[in-house]
Amino acid sequence: MTDRILTVRMEAHPTDSHTMARYEATGGYAALRKALAMKPEDIVAEVKASNLRGRGGAGFPTGVKWGFLAPTRPRYLVINADESEPGTFKDRQLLERDPHQLLEGIIISSFAIDAHHAFVFVRGEYPRSARRLQQAVEEARAAGYLGRGILGTGFDLDVTVHLGAGAYICGEETAALNSLEGRRGEPRIKPPFPAVAGLYAKPTIVNNVETIANIPWIVMNGGAAYNAIGPEGSRGTRLLSLSGHVANPGNYEIVMGMSWRDLIFGIGGGIPNGKALKCWIPGGASAPWFTPDLLDTPVTLDDIAKNGSMAGSGAVVVMDETTNVVAAAWSIVRFFSHESCGQCTPCREGTTWLQRILERILAGQGRPSDVDLLLDVCDNISPGLRWPPAQTTICPLGPSAVSPITSIMKHFRDEVVAMIPGAVTAGV
Amino acid sequence: MTWPDTTLARARDIIARYPEPRSAVMPLLYVAMRHDGRLTDEGMRQVAALTGMTAVQVESVASFYSMYKRHVGSHVVSVCTSISCHLLGGRDVLAAVSDATGVPAGETSADGSVTIESVECIGACGGAPAVQVDYELIEGVTPDKGAELCRWLMTAHPEVVHGDDLQTRFGGRRSFPAGPPDPVGAMGPYPAFGPLGTTGGEA
Structure with missing residues (x-):
């Protein structure tokens, strides 16, 4: 049974896994040759059959998304490499260590959806990733895998590597499209969805790096083989970024279905310095936090959702017993406040208020009413404080700032109250 | 002009x-x-x-994007303080860097050599705390090493900064094995990328 797809080459060939020579020597671009002999709709059918779900955060089925494309031309493929969700660093490894794997996925995917220009939106803080990918693009062009009449077929494709400039919000797909059009990276109201009116108002597919890096394997081995890996709803492998108070931080390609205990204490090596686990974030800064009572639940997209959070971007951030959870929540809220694009009042003003209230609590100047005030501000950003969140905003950034607040109020309310002079610890 | x-x-x-x-x-x-x-x-x-x-x-x-800077020194030192770096001492690194340079976060030294900034997640969480110099990454930075890095920048005035060189001299644990060294580095407070003409020469 296959248990790793994306990280095999970089582990076996640590010095040159990023080069065309090594990629071809290890079977690279064979999937492209196979794909170019297929009908595009048959490739889409294989991706649908694989049950591959997007790795950027939303977990939407990739083949289904491709099926939503409006029939008009031209069409575009945009690869979201604006990896910025705090705790996430998996796409950087895929870009730096195996860029041809992504590029082959891009070429196959473009052929499948009849796109002739693909863009890779790489965050500006990842110049090495952009350099490695650009080198791969140039190698592929020289080898006839890109450009006009690819491998003697009638298929033409250009790939443009686009560097962002420091804006988390450009990881939201319509903000990325605005940014690529040379505008401020402000999310658009949906609908229309990008598959209908995306880049330059043309039908556009936006997919994450890890999602598309899986495409060559799916084409080589078939959608059914991919769908045989991992539990239902979480097919294939998944690259998780493990960080925080854990002995062995890093990216780990796993088959989902193991327990959180096996992930954090097995693969992660447990909590350093003999400390106990306090809580962890299961899927990036936007996700509600988990506590040790969930250690024996499975790590799958559906189980994480059932338990009130999300697998998100695959970022697992571990906090030990010494963690000041108010300070940790403040760090996350400050992030969202800084990254709010400012279009929607509840997000722009609300995240700023949340940050300032937490700052005065941390400074020992909290007011007894601040607990209710925090929740009230959250309720105005995300009415009902439920999960998955409702939103009063164009995009989910605002509601993401609510997750750390509701998490500390649910699990550590007494710790919050204890930091506020004059507040009464909640007795029942 | x-x-x-x-x-x-x-x-x-x-x-x-x-x-x-x-x-x-x-x-x-x-x-x-x-x-x-x-x-x-x-x-x-x-x-x-x-x-x-x-x-x-x-x-x-x-004005929408934080990396286009009107006021910036010859080099920009970006200290990450988002959640994983926050948990592992990123704010201590920021304080040490400010102490060593006399430059508060968000400001530039009087000689114009360095700008110090506190930044949000730079995707180096497995090697937290992390710092970038001109967007070249250094992971596993201690407060002492961060201070030493800044003193070096302000005295050596390097024309090109190479991430792998900085990592060796001032860094520690990385998020993942980096592969072979990158031959090019950054020339100033903007990302080094070939098509932009912003890459500096061989290490």
């Missing part, structure tokens, strides 16, 4: 990579920073002329 012919040729090559000229505004803003060392009104006017935008439209785009 307009850009020299070589820079204009590079700008036209960048514009040709996109279906519409306006899409080149972001890469061209980096080219403008490379030309002037920072973002200037004249640079934005040049970008506007090349993309068919007005100068105000260009400024509207530039």
Whole structure:
């Protein structure tokens, strides 16, 4: 049974896994040759059959998304490499260590959806990733895998590597499209969805790096083989970024279905310095936090959702017993406040208020009413404080700032109250 | 003053990579920073002329993104304080860097050599705490090493900074094995990327 797809080459060939020579020597671009002999709709059918779900955060089925494309031309493929969700660093490894794997996925995917220009939106803080990918693009062009009449077929494709400039919000797909059009990276109201009116108002597919890096394997081995890996709803492998108070931080390609205990204490090596686990974030800064009572639940997209959070971007951030959870929540809220694009009042003003209230609590100047005030501000950003969140905003950034607040109020309310002079610890 | 012919040729090559000229505004803003060392009104006017935008439209785009900087030193030192770095001492690194340089976060040293900033997640959480110099990454940075890094920047005035070199001298644990060293480095407070003409020479 296959248990790793994306990280095999970089582990076996640590010095040159990023080069065309090594990629071809290890079977690279064979999937492209196979794909170019297929009908595009048959490739889409294989991706649908694989049950591959997007790795950027939303977990939407990739083949289904491709099926939503409006029939008009031209069409575009945009690869979201604006990896910025705090705790996430998996796409950087895929870009730096195996860029041809992504590029082959891009070429196959473009052929499948009849796109002739693909863009890779790489965050500006990842110049090495952009350099490695650009080198791969140039190698592929020289080898006839890109450009006009690819491998003697009638298929033409250009790939443009686009560097962002420091804006988390450009990881939201319509903000990325605005940014690529040379505008401020402000999310658009949906609908229309990008598959209908995306880049330059043309039908556009936006997919994450890890999602598309899986495409060559799916084409080589078939959608059914991919769908045989991992539990239902979480097919294939998944690259998780493990960080925080854990002995062995890093990216780990796993088959989902193991327990959180096996992930954090097995693969992660447990909590350093003999400390106990306090809580962890299961899927990036936007996700509600988990506590040790969930250690024996499975790590799958559906189980994480059932338990009130999300697998998100695959970022697992571990906090030990010494963690000041108010300070940790403040760090996350400050992030969202800084990254709010400012279009929607509840997000722009609300995240700023949340940050300032937490700052005065941390400074020992909290007011007894601040607990209710925090929740009230959250309720105005995300009415009902439920999960998955409702939103009063164009995009989910605002509601993401609510997750750390509701998490500390649910699990550590007494710790919050204890930091506020004059507040009464909640007795029942 | 307009850009020299070589820079204009590079700008036209960048514009040709996109279906519409306006899409080149972001890469061209980096080219403008490379030309002037920072973002200037004249640079934005040049970008506007090349993309068919007005100068105000260009400024509207530039002001949205944190990496286009009007006021910046020869090098920008970015200390991450987002959640994973926060948990592992990123704020201590920031304090040490500010102490060593005498420069509070968000400001530039009097000699113009370094700008110090606190930044949000730079995707180096497995090697937290992390720092970037001109967007070249250093992971596993201690407060002492961060201070030493800044003192070196302010005295050596390197023309090119190489991430792998900085990692060896001032870093520790990395998020993942990095593979072979990258031959090029950064030349100033903007990302080093070949098509932009912003990469510095071989290590």
